[in-house]
Amino acid sequence: MVVHWEKLNPKDEVEVIQKHWISDLDQYVLRHCYLPIIGPTSYALYEKLLGIIEPGTAKSLVYHHRDFIEQLVLSKEEYIKARRRLEAIGLLASYLDSDRMKSYYFLLAPLAPDKFFKDTMMSTLLMDRLGEVDYKRVKERFSYTPDFDTEHLTNETASFQDVYHLPSQIYSLTTEDDSSLIGENNQRLDATLETPRFDWEFFFDLMSKVYFDDKVITSDVKKMVKTLHIMYGYDEIEISRLLQMSYYSRTNQISLEKLQENAIRQAQESDRVSIQNNMENQPISQETSSAQQSDLSEMEKQIANQARQYSPIDFIRSIKKQFQMRVTNDEAKLIHTLVEETSLTPPVINLLIHTYLVQMNNSSLNTKWIETTANDWSKAKINTPEEAIRYVKNRKQRQKAKKEKRQQAKPWTNKKRYVEKKPDWFDQTDSQNTSNQENKQTEDETDFSLDDMENYKKLLERGDE
Numbered sequence: 001m002v003v004h005w006e007k008l009n010p011k012d013e014v015e016v017i018q019k020h021w022i023s024d025l026d027q028y029v030l031r032h033c034y035l036p037i038i039g040p041t042s043y044a045l046y047e048k049l050l051g052i053i054e055p056g057t058a059k060s061l062v063y064h065h066r067d068f069i070e071q072l073v074l075s076k077e078e079y080i081k082a083r084r085r086l087e088a089i090g091l092l093a094s095y096l097d098s099d100r101m102k103s104y105y106f107l108l109a110p111l112a113p114d115k116f117f118k119d120t121m122m123s124t125l126l127m128d129r130l131g132e133v134d135y136k137r138v139k140e141r142f143s144y145t146p147d148f149d150t151e152h153l154t155n156e157t158a159s160f161q162d163v164y165h166l167p168s169q170i171y172s173l174t175t176e177d178d179s180s181l182i183g184e185n186n187q188r189l190d191a192t193l194e195t196p197r198f199d200w201e202f203f204f205d206l207m208s209k210v211y212f213d214d215k216v217i218t219s220d221v222k223k224m225v226k227t228l229h230i231m232y233g234y235d236e237i238e239i240s241r242l243l244q245m246s247y248y249s250r251t252n253q254i255s256l257e258k259l260q261e262n263a264i265r266q267a268q269e270s271d272r273v274s275i276q277n278n279m280e281n282q283p284i285s286q287e288t289s290s291a292q293q294s295d296l297s298e299m300e301k302q303i304a305n306q307a308r309q310y311s312p313i314d315f316i317r318s319i320k321k322q323f324q325m326r327v328t329n330d331e332a333k334l335i336h337t338l339v340e341e342t343s344l345t346p347p348v349i350n351l352l353i354h355t356y357l358v359q360m361n362n363s364s365l366n367t368k369w370i371e372t373t374a375n376d377w378s379k380a381k382i383n384t385p386e387e388a389i390r391y392v393k394n395r396k397q398r399q400k401a402k403k404e405k406r407q408q409a410k411p412w413t414n415k416k417r418y419v420e421k422k423p424d425w426f427d428q429t430d431s432q433n434t435s436n437q438e439n440k441q442t443e444d445e446t447d448f449s450l451d452d453m454e455n456y457k458k459l460l461e462r463g464d465e
Helices: 024-038 040-051 065-071 076-089 113-118 120-130 132-141 200-209 219-232 236-245 256-269 298-308 312-321 329-341 346-359 367-379 385-408 424-444 450-464
Strands: 013-018 092-097 102-107
Touching: 024 040, 024 076, 024 113, 024 120, 024 132, 040 065, 040 076, 040 102, 065 076, 076 092, 113 120, 120 132, 120 219, 120 256, 132 256, 200 236, 219 236, 219 256, 236 256, 298 346, 298 385, 312 329, 312 346, 329 346, 329 367, 346 367, 346 385
Parallel strands: 013 102
Antiparallel strands: 092 102
16 A cells, blocks of 8 residues: 555646536536535645646646645645545546656546436435535536426527528538547546445345335446445345335336435434545455464454454444444544545554554544554555554564663663662562562553453444344
8 A cells, every 4th residue: 555645746747638628517517516525625626727727728837746735735645635536536637657757637527417416426425415405405506497388479480591591602521620629528437336245146135025126126226226335334134125215116116316315314313424435445355364364363363354344434333332332423524534535444444443442442533643543554554454463563562672771771770779678578578569560561561452352352242233
């Protein structure tokens, strides 16, 4: 995994190329439909890139990354995150000339309104951000149905032949330069949704038991199912119930709009958090070889395997549920940020949550500590739960070694000090206490706090019941 912003040199050149003609309608779509999804920083970057296009050339002059960073008052990390959001949503394509270390940004047009609201991923993202009421208001902005009846009126519109006369000489058409003419944007979202953990065979078996016609599960319904499974973690049983709630027997159809509304409303009521699959995170294997875990204890192996079986939001919910606590909005937003904006994989994020809540015995996540540690783990290129466990263990050992070294280096440790003579019985008691403390210290410093992991394992098991 790579911490992308660390590779960026602000002095490197960048040139912007406008691949699509971006109309006033496109900018209107961008402002009302994309802004709630990509956020104000990415929106400002898009507008900045569009604003530097030279008239009549469809490209900009040569700039440097630092120009955008300084003018938008961003850090290098914020700049890269804003750019990557534009890339992931289909508004920007980035290319790099490695020999010249020059970047090329291809500015892309947003989806047309009809394509945007028909796209299950985009429409669900927007409804998740705005809520059902505001989503419908935005959708109405792009809806136009003239209701004026002209049947009782007489059509007096002039025809072309009534007004214009063709010239006597007809010129032949040439198409040699037509390729440069502005046409309709055929922009589409190329993001593909992968649902490796959704059991379609089991899902269709469930649907057959409620007497659903196979034709009801159309390709559009399947796309919506994928979206809801990925964003909210709905399983096969939950999806089947949502479909039944959105089914109209009179038309033998499932209302996609109703399905979307029911899913988002149920997610909000059950405190289920929307977590998008982070396209920049590399997928991890669900199975680990014995070689990966050869140096781990049995308990550590179980913790690593548990981290792979839960999404981050379900992971923290299963822990807090045992203490009669709920995931707060701040914690949900923090986890969303970790998944969306860091290079950490979900299992590693789960280990991060475990470290703070279970091993360190805290009741809620601390944003500053979590973000600092996430950056530290990203720099260390931690990609698996096993690597996270080793990293924590090695860090503890290094801290312990540094502490011992500092104590040995204290100037007064070698000085002779006056020691008051003590009775024999005191020495015996003191020796026993010292031995007990050393034994306790050795137990307390066991790598990765195995006692805490045993408690955590019990919490997860109770959470599954």
